[in-house]
Amino acid sequence: MMLAASVLDGDRLALARLLTHVENDTADGRTALRALFPHTGQAHLVGITGAPGTGKSSLVNRLALHFRTLNKRVAIVAVDPSSPFTGGAVLGDRVRMKDLSGDRDVFIRSMASRGALGGLARTTASIAQVFDAAGYEIILIETVGAGQGEVDIARLAHTTLVVEAPGLGDDIQAIKAGILEIADILVVNKADRPGVETTEKALRSVLELAHIPESERAHHGTPPEIDSAGPTAHSWNVPIQRTVSLDGLGISELADHILRHYSFLHTSNQWIKRNEVRLAAEVDSVLQHMLVLEFHSRLPEGRYNDVMRQVFARRLSPGEAVESLLDGTRGEHAEPVDGGRQR
């Protein structure tokens, strides 16, 4: 509780400490998260995703600097699933420091993935909540990679930027891969490179092909109350913005798109809808995590390993193993592992 109060008071050291607690999922972290939760819901969460090599990190730096000129408090959450031994997270921090260090209204947090990605998305959601409660108005969530896992993290955001670069996305095969579905804004970064027209043209044709009404976008979870505004009532045309993050070209326009999308979300009721989808997904993820922990604590000692040995010997299929494990904790029709099987 003390930690939460200090964070609300603007104590940067307490904020850093709390973020570590949250990342390590400690009891103190969980307590503070609960105390902070009623103070959340103000920040604009902006996800930035795209394939490796598109220059996302520099782009995020540039955006942060730009939003500072608009006097907004900015947090950056860099989700880097690279392994700890390559030192990706540490390197990232050092590179960013040059431009943004010393500014008390910017806070940068790199997260190296150590567990499963579901856990990472869960932790990122909590980190964003801490920044939100601490009064950061824009939270830039950067994910490395372009897979479904990154998509799940990007779904945390109100506004999602998908970043491409010339030479990466020049065949349609490369571009269509799932993530376009979640893009609110498309960015062609490194736009000073040859092939920029081809990339932009390909993106445009895929956009025209897809033309997904907002109401049909794939989101996880099913919030109980969905505002069913018609698909055409408030629609958002996904803009394509060229940028060169090295010299800042197009950054101001990109920031405008982001702020325009923020307004769109509010006028179209999408702001509430997206928050609900996001919170439902978070509850589902925590719930799943707790159910598994609880289950293992109820399981008799050695039971799990016994069953797994039967699976390794191909005497039990994974499905049968799960049934056997579930029976074991229900306590009623528990039988020896091999008991009920005839083959």
Add this chain to the structure above:
Amino acid sequence: MMLAASVLDGDRLALARLLTHVENDTADGRTALRALFPHTGQAHLVGITGAPGTGKSSLVNRLALHFRTLNKRVAIVAVDPSSPFTGGAVLGDRVRMKDLSGDRDVFIRSMASRGALGGLARTTASIAQVFDAAGYEIILIETVGAGQGEVDIARLAHTTLVVEAPGLGDDIQAIKAGILEIADILVVNKADRPGVETTEKALRSVLELAHIPESERAHHGTPPEIDSAGPTAHSWNVPIQRTVSLDGLGISELADHILRHYSFLHTSNQWIKRNEVRLAAEVDSVLQHMLVLEFHSRLPEGRYNDVMRQVFARRLSPGEAVESLLDGTRGEHAEPVDGGRQR
């Protein structure tokens, strides 16, 4: 049971039908999977992953054709998380058909992702088991993208190929992103393009930097019996192979690396170890899935929605919501949602 028997008899139509059952997670599919499981464990599962645009699909086609010249039965599982409306899966099938159709010892299955990725990895594991039981000796599992989710799918494999291409991986930032950790073989595809030396050099330096002993590789799950062979006892040096999938350059060498890795896995006991890790992960995933389903079936009608409404109003934090839901099914200290809270 009939379906399983027909599949074991080599009935292609039954195989196709069973794959659909498995993809849709039907009761018939689950029954057949159990009947087939004791017949699994022979196939060599080869994962092929890498960023979009690296030409994985053509590479997989070429590999399949090559393994056919060695008289091996080959299955291809193309995991395409692109959305249904772009028709990615269908297009993929059509392109592949040209080279491989008509060959009764090749079976190609494209999977379009519709659910969460955890579910996709689970389904892919089951699909691979079906092919394994049906006598396919080499199963090529191709995943689009390069994120953690794809990594999870690649972990299903005994041998994992990570595919790069010039122009994508020319900065270290792009290459280090997590997936190198899982590579048994690195492929520089499109090796006729400019920049191939740079890409290969960057890969080599990252490999030298990392130098991960096999015994410390990150794998999910903890199988009860781990053979603790020393890290240097049997080591595998990750080769880097250049290929041009369009004209078949380097494909034969790449296939040799794959077969060499198969031998390495057997002589070093890694074959058993990887199977165990894989099966443990599969059991954990099915278990988690079942726990969530069971939990929701025990939950009183309307309870979930009630709790979610409190979360949406920021009166309950996600953590508190989960506690409240768990209390509700334990049946003991169930209270009105707001009951126990003072703020």
